[in-house]
Amino acid sequence: MTLTDIAGHALFEHQIESVTSGQQQVIPMSRQAGIYLLQASTNTERVTIKLIKP
Numbered sequence: 001m002t003l004t005d006i007a008g009h010a011l012f013e014h015q016i017e018s019v020t021s022g023q024q025q026v027i028p029m030s031r032q033a034g035i036y037l038l039q040a041s042t043n044t045e046r047v048t049i050k051l052i053k054p
Contacts, residue, residue, distance in 0.1 A: 003027055006035040029053065 003012040012027055029036065029051075036051040 001025065001027075001038070001040045003029070004037050004039070005030075006037070011036070 001012075001014050001016065002010055004010050011030065014025070014027075016023075016025070027038070030053075033053050036053065038049045038051055040047050040049075
């Protein structure tokens with residue numbers, strides 16, 4: 001899992017070895033307003049979510 005700013009700078013990276021149903025992950029975010037991209041991937045799938053912090 002990687003959190004980047006809109007310029008592509010990595011702000012947070014974390015690897016999860018095993019995922020269980022309903023598992024939650026706390027992601028530290030800057031206090032600055034802006035657009036961030038959260039990318040999570042498995043061996044077969046990749047998902048990117050745009051986060052907008054006002």
